[in-house]
């Protein structure tokens with residue numbers, strides 16, 4: 852029995868269904884919604900939303916870690 856392993860699985864990442872931001876907590880810091888999914892596909896870190904092609908495609912205008920598909 853290795854209890855240490857269970858700790859890692861307890862924390863699940865979730866992504867906002869509205870703006871795709873991956874965050875911890877109850878409400879999305881981007882859009883204030885509580886509609887999340889943990890079944891998102893892919894992750895991308897947006898550092899420079901103004902210059903990033905991915906950010907434009909995903910309609911992201913704030914930096915952060917986002918899901919590619921929710």
Ligand SMILES: [Zn+2]
Pocket residue numbers: 867868869870871872879880881882883884
């Ligand atoms: Zn959001």
